[in-house]
Amino acid sequence: MRKKSKQKDLAFQESELAKLLTACGESADFLTFQLHENSPFFIAYFKPLVDPNIVHKDILTIIKQQEVSSLEEIKEKLPIEDLSLTDNVPDIQNKLMTGHLLFYQKEAQSACLAVPAPAVEKRQVSTPETEYVVTGAKEAFVESINTNLNLVRKRLPTPGLRTKELTIGKLSKTKVIVAYIDGVANPENVNTVIQRIQGIEYDAVSDSAVLSQMIADNKNSPFPQLINTELPNHVASVLSEGKVAIFTDGSPFVLTGPVSFFTFFSTAEDYVSIWNIASIFRLIRLFAIAFSILATSTYVAILTYHYEMIPQDVLSLLITSRGTIPFPPFLEAILLELAIELLREAGARLPTKIGQTIGIVGGIVLGTAAVQAGLTSNVLLIVVATGALASFTTPVYQVSNAIRLIRFPFLLFAQLLGLVGVAVGFAFLTAHLLKLTSLNHPFLEPIYPLRVQDFKDSIFRLPFSKQALRPIQIRAENPVRFQPETPPKNDWDIDD
Amino acid sequence: MLPLPPEKRQVSPFFVFYLITSAQIGMGILSLPRYIVKSAGQDAWIAIIITALSIHVILWMVYQILNKGTNDITVTHKELFGKWLGGLLSLALIVYLLLVAASTLRGYIEMIQVWIFPQLDTWYMALILSALVYVYVIGGFRVVVGICCLSFIFNFPLIVTLWFPLQDAQFSHLFPVFDHSAAEILSASKKMTLYFSGFETIFFFYPFIKNARSSQKWAQYGAAFTTFIYLAVTIISIMYFNKNQLIQTIWPTITLWKVVDFPFLERFEYLNLAIWLFNILPSTCLFIWAATRGIKQLFTVKQKHSLIVLLVIISVAAVLLKDREQIQQLNTMLSSVSFYVMYAYIPFVFFYQLIKSKVRKTL
Numbered sequence: 004m005r006k007k008s009k010q011k012d013l014a015f016q017e018s019e020l021a022k023l024l025t026a027c028g029e030s031a032d033f034l035t036f037q038l039h040e041n042s043p044f045f046i047a048y049f050k051p052l053v054d055p056n057i058v059h060k061d062i063l064t065i066i067k068q069q070e071v072s073s074l075e076e077i078k079e080k081l082p083i084e085d086l087s088l089t090d091n092v093p094d095i096q097n098k099l100m101t102g103h104l105l106f107y108q109k110e111a112q113s114a115c116l117a118v119p120a121p122a123v124e125k126r127q128v129s130t131p132e133t134e135y136v137v138t139g140a141k142e143a144f145v146e147s148i149n150t151n152l153n154l155v156r157k158r159l160p161t162p163g164l165r166t167k168e169l170t171i172g173k174l175s176k177t178k179v180i181v182a183y184i185d186g187v188a189n190p191e192n193v194n195t196v197i198q199r200i201q202g203i204e205y206d207a208v209s210d211s212a213v214l215s216q217m218i219a220d221n222k223n224s225p226f227p228q229l230i231n232t233e234l235p236n237h238v239a240s241v242l243s244e245g246k247v248a249i250f251t252d253g254s255p256f257v258l259t260g261p262v263s264f265f266t267f268f269s270t271a272e273d274y275v276s277i278w279n280i281a282s283i284f285r286l287i288r289l290f291a292i293a294f295s296i297l298a299t300s301t302y303v304a305i306l307t308y309h310y311e312m313i314p315q316d317v318l319s320l321l322i323t324s325r326g327t328i329p330f331p332p333f334l335e336a337i338l339l340e341l342a343i344e345l346l347r348e349a350g351a352r353l354p355t356k357i358g359q360t361i362g363i364v365g366g367i368v369l370g371t372a373a374v375q376a377g378l379t380s381n382v383l384l385i386v387v388a389t390g391a392l393a394s395f396t397t398p399v400y401q402v403s404n405a406i407r408l409i410r411f412p413f414l415l416f417a418q419l420l421g422l423v424g425v426a427v428g429f430a431f432l433t434a435h436l437l438k439l440t441s442l443n444h445p446f447l448e449p450i451y452p453l454r455v456q457d458f459k460d461s462i463f464r465l466p467f468s469k470q471a472l473r474p475i476q477i478r479a480e481n482p483v484r485f486q487p488e489t490p491p492k493n494d495w496d497i498d499d
Numbered sequence: 500m501l502p503l504p505p506e507k508r509q510v511s512p513f514f515v516f517y518l519i520t521s522a523q524i525g526m527g528i529l530s531l532p533r534y535i536v537k538s539a540g541q542d543a544w545i546a547i548i549i550t551a552l553s554i555h556v557i558l559w560m561v562y563q564i565l566n567k568g569t570n571d572i573t574v575t576h577k578e579l580f581g582k583w584l585g586g587l588l589s590l591a592l593i594v595y596l597l598l599v600a601a602s603t604l605r606g607y608i609e610m611i612q613v614w615i616f617p618q619l620d621t622w623y624m625a626l627i628l629s630a631l632v633y634v635y636v637i638g639g640f641r642v643v644v645g646i647c648c649l650s651f652i653f654n655f656p657l658i659v660t661l662w663f664p665l666q667d668a669q670f671s672h673l674f675p676v677f678d679h680s681a682a683e684i685l686s687a688s689k690k691m692t693l694y695f696s697g698f699e700t701i702f703f704f705y706p707f708i709k710n711a712r713s714s715q716k717w718a719q720y721g722a723a724f725t726t727f728i729y730l731a732v733t734i735i736s737i738m739y740f741n742k743n744q745l746i747q748t749i750w751p752t753i754t755l756w757k758v759v760d761f762p763f764l765e766r767f768e769y770l771n772l773a774i775w776l777f778n779i780l781p782s783t784c785l786f787i788w789a790a791t792r793g794i795k796q797l798f799t800v801k802q803k804h805s806l807i808v809l810l811v812i813i814s815v816a817a818v819l820l821k822d823r824e825q826i827q828q829l830n831t832m833l834s835s836v837s838f839y840v841m842y843a844y845i846p847f848v849f850f851y852q853l854i855k856s857k858v859r860k861t862l
Contacts, residue, residue, distance in 0.1 A: 308615065312766045420627075422773035423611055427627055430646075430780060434634040437645040450652070451645045452511070 015109045019092040024107075027099065038066065043108050044077070048120075052102040057083075057120035062104060074116045077106055083118055090114040100176070125150060131233050133400055139275045143233045148178055148252040154235035155182065155257075159242060163187070169200050171214075175207035178252040179214065187245045189478045192261060195442050196247050211251040215258050220440045225405035228441040230266055231256035237271045245479030247442075261442040263449070263476055265461035268292070270398040273464045282463040289462065291393035295406050296432075298390045299336050300417035300425050302383060306332040308421035324380040333418040335379055339387045340410065342369065347391070347407075448476040501796055503570060503706050510644050510707060512714035518704065519721030521647040521781040522697030524728060525599075526606035529750045531694055531729060532736035536745050539687035541672060542679045543733055546687035551726035553688075554695050557841050558722055560849040561698070562715045565705045567852055572702035573796040579852060586797055592702065593793040595836060597813065599696060600786035602829050604628055605817040607779045609826055614753065614772055625814040628783070635784045636791065636806055640707050643784045650777040657771055657778075658728070661735055663759045668738035689838060693830065694729065696837040697782055698722065703789035787813070 015021055024047060027033045035047040048058075061082060071077050078086050089095060095115055099105055102121025107113070128150065131143035144151045156164060167181045179200055183193050199218040208214055211231055219228045229249070232238060233256050238248050241259045249258040268288040273281040305312050306321070313321060328335060346365040350358040370388075374381045394406045409432065416424035439446035449457035457474050459465040471487040473479040535543040568575035572592065576585030608624045635646055701718065708714045736751045739758075748754055759767030790809055791802040820826050 309766070309769045312764055312769055314760075314762060314765050317763060420624075421615060422769055423615065423776065426773040426776040427631065430631050430776060431634060433646065433649060434631070434638065434642065437635075437642045437649070438638045447645070447649075451648050453648065 020090075020095065020107065020115065023092055023096055023099075038106075043110075044071070044074075045107050045109065047099070047105040047107065048103070049099065052100070052122060053104060053120040054102075054122040058104060062118060062120065074106055074108070074114065078116055081118060083120075085119055087117050088114050089117065097176075123147070128154065134232060134234055134237075134271065134398055136234070136270070136272050136275075139271055140234070140236045142235055144235060144255045144257060146253050146255055148180060148250050151235070151250050151255075151257065152180065152182070155238050155242070155248070158235060158239035159184070164242065167193075167197060169197065171200060171203050171205070172208040173206045175209065177208045177214075179208075180250040182242065182248045182250060184242050184245070187243070187473075187479055187481050188247055189245065189480055192247050192442050192477070196249060196260070200249070208251070209253065211249065211254040211256045211258050214249065214251055220443065221438070224435065224439055225408050226264075226267075226436075226439065226446075227399065227401040227405075228262065228439065228446070229258040229260040230262045230399055231258050231401075232271075233257070234271050240271075240274065243484075245473050245477045245481075261444040261477060262446075263441065263444070263461065264436060264447050265289075265449075267397050267399050267402045269461075269464070278464055278466040282465070285462065285464060288396045291396040292402075292406060295390045295393035296409055296413060297425065297429075298386050298393075299340060299383075299410060300413040300428070301422070302386050303332045303336050303414060304417040304421040304425055307418065321380075321382060324382045327377045328380055329377075332383070333414065335383055336387065336414060337411075339373075339379055339383060340414070342373075343387055343391045344407065444476055444478070449474075501570070504640075506709070508640060508707060509709045510641060512708055512710055513717050514644050514648065515701070515708060515714040515717040516721040516724070517647045517651050518644060518785065519698050519701070519718050520724050520728075521650055521778075522700050522785050523695055523722070523725040523782075525603045525697065525779055525782045526610070527694035528729065528732055529610070529752045531691070532733045532751045533745055533748060534690050535687040535733065536737065536742065537687075538690065539679050539684045540742060541674070541737055542677060542684055543687055543737065544730055545677075546684045546691065547726060547729050547733060549684065550688045550691045550695060551722065551729075553842075554698070554722050554726075555719055557845050558698060558718055559715070560845050561701055562712075562718070564845075564849055564852055565702070566712055567856065570706050571704075571792070571796065573793055575848075575852070579848070579855065589793055589797055592699065592840075593790045593797075595840060596700065596786045596790050596793075597809065598829070598833055599837075600783050600790070601813045601816040601820075602826070602833055603779050603783050603786075604813060605820050605826055605829075607775065608817060609823070610750070610753075610772060610775075615769060621820075622814070622818045625817045628780075629810040629814050631780060632784050632787055633806065633810055635780070636788050637803060640704065640788060643781070643788050646777075646784060647781040650781045653774060653777040657756075657774060658731075660756055660759045660767055660771065661731065663767075664739045664755045665735055667758070668735060670738060672738050672741065673734070690834065692838040692841055693834040695722075695725065696833075696841070697786075699840065700785050700789040703792045704785075 024035060027047070027049070028035065030049075032050045033047070034050055035045060038044040038046060065080055065082070066077060069080060071080065074088060078088060087098070090113065095105065095117065098117040098119075102119065104118040104120050106116040106118065125147040126145045128142050128145055130141045134143075142154060144154065152166065161184070163185045165183055165185045169179045169181065171177050171179055181193065181196050181200070196218070200214070203214075203217050205217065208217070215227065215229045215231060216222060221228065238257050238259060242248055246259050246261065249260075251258075268285050273285060276284070306325075310318070325332075330338070342365075346362060349361050349365070353361060366388075370384055373379045374384060390410070394403045397403055397406075412431075413425060413428045416428035418424070420427060436447050437451065445452060448454060449461055454475050456472065457476060459469050460474065468487065471484055473482050473484055475482075532543065535546050539546045564575060565572070568578065573585070573589040576588045579585060580588060604625065605621075607628070608619075608621055611624060612619050612621075635642055698718070698721075705711050732752055732755075736745060736755060739755060740748065740751060745751055753768045753772070756768040756771045757766065759765075761767075764770070787806065787809055791805045794800050794805045794809075795802050820829060
């Protein structure tokens, strides 16, 4: 009898399962024990991954109270869904690593029972941090993918909302869910996204922003080609437009695409405001970005090379302001731009309260001191500060970063060739934007290729009654959002 | 012979409008009024209309030639004249386009040297412009069309600012009408051919247009728009300057912009000369793209390789043109070449093709 069990033991030790268990046993937080003395069953799990409440209340109490003789019997008796009996070792490994309890016998080639008891740690759904909205829904995504999906499904209660689950990263095994509305989204877009995600060869994908860089069309562009958002509202609205959303487990941001350059200027709030106000605000944002890129370089170009362009009245103002400055305009501008970047970086890295203090100290105290000391002119200070403010008007954080970067080459071009240099820089930027695509759709749409129909929700935001058709850029499978009412005949008269 | 480009490389027919206008309007418009006023006086606008009408007819011929062919002009040449003679003709056309591109590039550099930076080295500016052209052409035909299309928007301030000189314009300068002999007006028309050249690139980009046959309408509109701009600039110049002033001003159009006066900005021509980059860039890109495409058809050289070689050649050519006189010589030479290309070569190919197909039918 004893001999037999020893033989069994030996056979078991050579099995794949035993190797897995010994490998796991190297970690201090891995537990394995016999159910009770003389019981043929053993239990194994990672302590931090399982919820102790489930283990104690729902599993151990039930199993210990009753006599069990086989794994099937345990399976029947446990009041838990989704139990699986398997002898596939990679599968077992997966289950162990995702918070399952393992029941096994020390017998060769025997199956194991995996009982799910995952411990779920998650943050409560709270208000958005980066895309603040004054009016409109204030729920924001959290790190748990299930909660995020729940937030979106709640807003789109249709079975047409399809999800495809993918796992990426050899080590991180990150769960990624591609969501789209069947019959609305273009299957080609969905396939492009899925293929690109499947093509990722990387060990640990930690965030949606990382994923976004890996599946971007042009990986060297400073402009994001998929926009990430933390607003479930926004995701629901772009899904209904026919776009694709990509959820990444562990990230409170959801990627949406395909996007165009003009998506950078649209906020969730545009849809809450009246259309004419929203359209004006969009134009202001567009103007602000152009100003932010061009203002400092134009100032440098004009003051360095084309002072004839400055009218006499303005010239006297500039002379009093710049008369004692020892640096050329280029150096002065670079110094101030760098100072602003310093403030931004410091403000972003520090906790909110200290960040605010730093902002005030840096902005007001340093600025005033620099002007009084005669290091910079206050006109340039105004230009640089307005440019910095303007760069924050876009609701997409990555875009304001991109603009932050682009300004420096423009300054350099302005110093080299004056206004012609600014034009050359702009031509390079245009070339880049013309070549850029988002999920193989042109980026500068609807300006190029020119699609006047798409102006209704890109540069402007026209009233909802005009939005009967989905944007052409996305090439939605079903381009019609709703059948517009046929307008009444135009035969009205005053006081009729 | 290359296969026809796939659909994703093609563009919609209405883009031909932008292609034709941006190919035609280049450096010429800045000096145009002076040249034609020299011979036709206040009747210069009649000369423009005469040339423009002839251009519409030639454009129609170009479309007839291409519609009968199967691909671009190199293939048509080969079918009509055989491998060697046809190839030689295509090569001549390519060299012509390159010369126009070089002249445009050098013209812009010259203007920057005269108006903004007298000390600017030609090679330095040529290098920057070549880099720009490279960045665009390497992106393919769609990107070249893109810059043509966007330039159309960027150039808008140039047209709008013509409002300022118009306020001081003297309407009486236009009278008496028909004061010049037909010979004088025709000689002005002849001088203008170079200003309308550029639409020959259609010989090369024709297969890249979806439903290319239906694009003729847009090409004609494009040529008409060019005429409109030329007419506007010329008439405003005639009304603003007196005749002697106009003849002595090398670039009257720039002087017109000099009048623009905002409370925050004066001497608008500096800004407009910077924006002018978006006028010469699309046409240069289009010419160079057409040349690389033609070379690929003839010698099966990869476009990305020939592009670099052509840019080097053009930059060297630009540096070799040292002063105003040499640039003027090149332009005068190109002017007569483009006259023969338009009024001799294109009709010749058109009639030759027509007769050949008639003969084939009767046989």
